[in-house]
Each structure stands twice: as structure tokens, then as C-alpha cells.
Amino acid sequence: MADGKVVGAIELGGTKIVLAVGGSDGRLLKSTTVPTDHPDAVMPDVFGFFRDCGMPLSGIGVGAFGPIVIDPASRDYGKLLETNKPGWSGFDLAGCLSNTLRLPLALVTDVGAAAVGEAHLGALRDTRLGTYLTVGTGIGGAIVLDGTVMPALLHPEMGHIALQRNPRDTALSACRFHPDCAEGLAAGPAIMARFGQSLSHFDRGGAEHQLIADYLGQLCANLVLTLSPHRIVIGGGVGQTPGLIPEISAAMHRHLGGYCVGLADRTDFLTEPALGQDAGIVGALICAGQLQGAVSLARIA
Numbered sequence: 001m002a003d004g005k006v007v008g009a010i011e012l013g014g015t016k017i018v019l020a021v022g023g024s025d026g027r028l029l030k031s032t033t034v035p036t037d038h039p040d041a042v043m044p045d046v047f048g049f050f051r052d053c054g055m056p057l058s059g060i061g062v063g064a065f066g067p068i069v070i071d072p073a074s075r076d077y078g079k080l081l082e083t084n085k086p087g088w089s090g091f092d093l094a095g096c097l098s099n100t101l102r103l104p105l106a107l108v109t110d111v112g113a114a115a116v117g118e119a120h121l122g123a124l125r126d127t128r129l130g131t132y133l134t135v136g137t138g139i140g141g142a143i144v145l146d147g148t149v150m151p152a153l154l155h156p157e158m159g160h161i162a163l164q165r166n167p168r169d170t171a172l173s174a175c176r177f178h179p180d181c182a183e184g185l186a187a188g189p190a191i192m193a194r195f196g197q198s199l200s201h202f203d204r205g206g207a208e209h210q211l212i213a214d215y216l217g218q219l220c221a222n223l224v225l226t227l228s229p230h231r232i233v234i235g236g237g238v239g240q241t242p243g244l245i246p247e248i249s250a251a252m253h254r255h256l257g258g259y260c261v262g263l264a265d266r267t268d269f270l271t272e273p274a275l276g277q278d279a280g281i282v283g284a285l286i287c288a289g290q291l292q293g294a295v296s297l298a299r300i301a
């Protein structure tokens with residue numbers, strides 16, 4: 001903790017919530033995990049952890065599952081939008097935390113927090129503009145510039161970019177919004193529905209790998225053309241299927257069609273995360289450390 005600040009962090013995930021206290025440089029001092037039950041049941045545990053941590057905190061960093069309003073200028077800042085997690089639709093996460101903990105709050109998405117962690121201490125450390133893609137039960141993405149999540153109207157939803165469907169692939173999209181988006185074609189549920197088991201059960205280079213790698217390669221090609229990031233990190237359960245990233249890289253180049261030639265000799269352009277499971281909570285600590293002129297609900301109201 002170079003600046004000596006001790007901060008709190010929350011990684012709100014779909015099945016578990018990680019709570020931590022640590023340095024604003026991302027060094028963990030203390031952490032625990034609670035299941036993501038109904039907010040009425042779980043928020044007292046969250047408050048109790050920080051109340052009993054025994055250290056004065058200068059702020060709290062939160063990486064939350066979405067969809068959530070993260071624009072501080074919005075009157076709905078910090079509220080969860082419609083989600084299938086019981087009790088969380090419409091829940092005022094930022095208001096609840098601010099009103100009880102009385103601390104400045106830095107709120108990003110769970111993917112955004114992981115991206116910040118990787119940008120400071122992991123696979124995006126030596127890049128200015130990085131993209132973090134998580135491919136698991138869904139596909140989420142975040143963009144970091146100089147170690148900070150890029151401010152935006154809504155958080156990026158790059159998992160819902162429309163792709164060119166393989167003409168022989170007649171499986172129904174697993175996304176209820178789009179017939180041909182990346183998440184609907186290549187995330188975990190789409191793989192399970194199409195193949196009956198996860199990708200790691202199939203041979204590297206086989207037809208199953210190639211189909212999913214082709215879709216994810218298309219997605220990466222779109223990100224290259226739109227953002228021109230210095231590197232794309234691919235995490236998540238599907239993303240970390242052994243052997244998949246080189247196949248995604250080959251597909252990305254195929255879909256770029258020789259365009260963006262500067263990428264051709266970059267062997268580390270697509271890479272796996274370096275921080276593993278800790279990326280999100282470490283990133284949330286760093287986000288709390290980045291608070292200056294803190295975003296608090298009192299100022300927004």
C-alpha cells in the first residue's frame with residue numbers, strides 16, 4: 001500500500017460474495033466469502049465484516065455483477081437492473097452500502113474490477129489500453145485505460161455483439177435477447193445445450209473447439225477493429241479451456257483477413273489472466289484506492 005491507505009473491497013458474484021480489507025495497491029490483508037443469498041439476508045454479514053475488521057478504511061471498492069448502473073451522473077447509480085437472482089432486481093446496492101458504511105464508494109462491474117487487477121498486477125500490467133474478456137456462464141468484458149476502467153454511459157456489453165453464425169450451426173441461441181450474439185452462441189450454457197458437456201471434454205483442435213474458437217475469434221476481431229487494444233485477456237471457465245486461446249487467436253487472424261498486420265507477430269496479444277481467482281477482489285481494492293473526490297450518493301442526490 002504505497003500511499004498507506006487501507007481500503008475495503010467487495011466482489012459481488014452470482015454465487016458468492018468476496019469481502020476483503022487490504023492496501024490500495026491491491027495487497028490483501030483479510031478476506032472472507034459469503035453466499036450470494038437474498039440481499040436482506042446477506043447485507044448484514046457484509047456490514048459486519050467491515051465493522052469488525054479492526055481497521056479504519058478510507059473507501060470501499062465494489063465489483064458487482066450486472067446489469068448495474070455505474071454512471072455516477074445517473075439518478076439510478078448503483079442500482080441493479082433486472083436480474084434472475086432473487087431479491088437483487090432493482091436493489092440499490094450503492095445506496096445501501098453508502099448509507100450504512102458511510103465511506104466513499106468506487107463502483108465498477110465484476111469484470112471491470114478483474115480488469116483493473118490485471119492492469120496493475122497481472123497480464124495487462126505493461127499495456128495502456130487493455131481489454132478483459134470473461135467467457136463462462138455468460139460473456140462479459142471491460143476496457144481499462146492507464147489502469148482505470150474507461151468511463152461510459154453503461155458498462156460494455158461486448159458479449160452481446162452479433163456474430164456471423166456458422167451455416168451448419170443450427171443450435172438455438174442461449175441468449176434470450178439475440179439470435180446470434182457471442183454469449184448466445186459460445187458461452188457455457190450454449191456449449192452445454194449444443195454438445196451436452198463442457199468444452200474441456202473434447203479434443204483440442206476438434207470440431208467442437210473449432211466452432212467455439214471461431215465465434216470467440218470473431219468477437220476478438222471485432223474488439224481489435226473497434227478499440228485496437230494493446231492486449232486482450234481471456235478468462236472464465238470456457239476461456240480457460242486448455243488449448244483454446246491459440247485456436248481463438250488463429251480464428252481472430254482469419255476473420256481479420258490480413259488486416260491489422262501489426263498483430264501478426266504478437267504471440268501474447270491474446271492471453272490468459274495472471275491473477276486467477278483473485279483478480280476481481282484485488283482490482284476492487286485498487287479501485288477504492290483510486291477514489292479521489294469520492295463518488296458518494298450524498299453528492300449525487
Ligand SMILES: [Zn+2]
Pocket residue numbers: 159160175176177178181182183184
Ligand atoms: Zn445476447
